[in-house]
Amino acid sequence: MDNQVWARDPKQFFKSLFEAAVAAADPERTIRAFLPQKPKGRTIVIGAGKGAAQMAAAFEKAWDGPLEGAVVTRYGYAAPTERIEVLEASHPVPDQPGLEASARMMSLVENLSEDDLVVALVCGGGSALLPAPAGDLTLEDEIAVNEALLASGAPISAMNTVRKHISRIKGGRLAAAAHPARVVSLVVSDIPGDDPALVSSGPTVPNNATREDALAIIEAYGMKLPERVMQHLQSDAANAPLPDDSCFSRNEVHVIASAARSLEAAAKLAAEQGLKAHILSDSIEGEAREVARVHGAIAREVAVNDRPFQRPALILSGGETTVTITGKGGRGGRNSEFLLGLALEIEGQDGIHAFAADTDGIDGSEDNAGAFADGSTVSRLRAASHDPKVLLARHDSWGAFDAVGDIYAPGPTGTNVNDLRAILIT
Structure with missing residues (x-):
């Protein structure tokens, strides 16, 4: 790459940062270092997430023994595999094929022995891709919960705490079903803080969150959930197995890619072009527009006063912001907002x-x-007869950037380590 492309073509520079961050989280690069010891018995691969198919393909290439299994990914995100079946389902709202995928995962781990190995390939997106309503709950109930969570403004950690308590597969229950087989979870983390129990609501990784925690989250964010869901959460049936349960005694968990490593890769690329990068955090959460306000203040301070960083400077951050939908929402997502x-x-x-x-x-x-x-975005929007404040108020950030030709659409990447935010001050 040409040196100092950031000075001549910021958009191309940002694209290269994104590519470097994604490459650092490519399972084909990372998975070999975490291959488990081969078992005496069968090797079963299960998995879920928007990058699950790519993880499955990478595992197949790295594993030289027999294996079988299935993973589920979002529609359009499949990748070619030879021995691991790739299923597709809806994201972010669950659907019937997702329900069938959950049943397939559970059937794959039934009746295993202590000589068998289960490899769980888990990345972001699996919460929606693995619906499995608990008790008397229905798929419609789980869809209603998911829609309420997405509109609530709750952080992903809180959302997944609720999800795992209305499920037959989340919250470690898939690993519990595989007992007494050894379960090795290979996780690409899209969770601020990289707690593997929260990635895809932890189908193979338990944590200490309780149904009381789930109820407190629902109350704190004012969610209106179906009465059957609330009744379930108020019963002991909602309790998930805890980490000290004996069924998890042979489990291993490895985070094979994370936002921190991807941010470091982006910073390294900038340094190679003579640009100092400053990573604020890999786990920033909060309302997207409020996080923007803080980032904007820092950027202005650098531009005007050369503090806390001297120009030229690159500010990087990761994590996952939220968008609380008020009224009828427009088109877009947390990054464009x-x-x-x-x-x-x-x-x-x-x-x-x-x-x-x-x-x-x-x-x-x-x-x-x-x-x-950039600093001209607002004036360009107004010149195109758009009011940016109105667009922001109705959450139509896609419409805003489409109007000025600043949408970035590289297509599915095959991995997921949350958001990459980059601000260049020259």
Whole structure:
């Protein structure tokens, strides 16, 4: 790559940062270091997430023994495999094929022995792809819960705490069903803080969260859930097995890719071009427009006063923001909403360019990963007869960036380590 492309073509520079971050989370690069010891018995592969098919393909290439199994991914995210079946289902709202995929996973781990090995390939997106309503709950109940969670503004950790308590497969229950087989979970983390029990609501990884925690989250965010769901959560049947349960005694968990490693890869690429990168955090959460306000203030401070970083500077951050839907929502996702909020903060400021995208390639309701913004974004929107504040208020960030030609749509990446935010100040 040409040296200092960031100075000549910020958009191309941001694209290269995204590619470096995604490459650092490519399962084909990372999975070999975490291969388990071969078992005396069978090797069963299960998995779920938006990058599960790519993880399955990578595992097949790395594993030289017999294996069988299935993974489920989002429609359109499949990858060629030879021995592991790839199923597809709906994301972010569960559907019947997802229900069937959950049943398939449970059937694969039935009647195993202590000589058998289960390898769980888990990445972000599996919560929606593995619906398995507990007790008397229905798929419609789980869909209603999912829609309420997505609109609530709750962080992903809170959402997945609720999800695991209304499921027959989440919260470690899939691993419990595999007992007494050894279960090795290989996890690509899209969770701020990289707690593997929260990735895809932890189908093979338990944690200490309780149904009381789930009820407290529902109350805190004012969620209105079906009465049957609330009755279930108020019963002991909602309790998930805890980490000290003997059924997990032979389990192993490895995080094979994370936002931290991807941010470091992006920072390394910038350094190779003579640009100092500053990673604020790999686990930023909060309302997208509020996170944008803070990032915007830091960027302006650098641009005007050369503090806390001296120009030229690259500010990087990761994590997962949220968007609380108020009224009828528009089109977009958390990264484009962050950028639209940021554009308002840096309006008219020369020398600030910004980028935000979801590393799985899809941000919210549309087919883009994210977008680009700079100090001229707001004026260009107004010149095109759009009011950026109105667009932000109705959560139509996709419409905003589409109007000015700043959408970024690389397509599915095959991995998912949350969001990449980058602000260049020259």
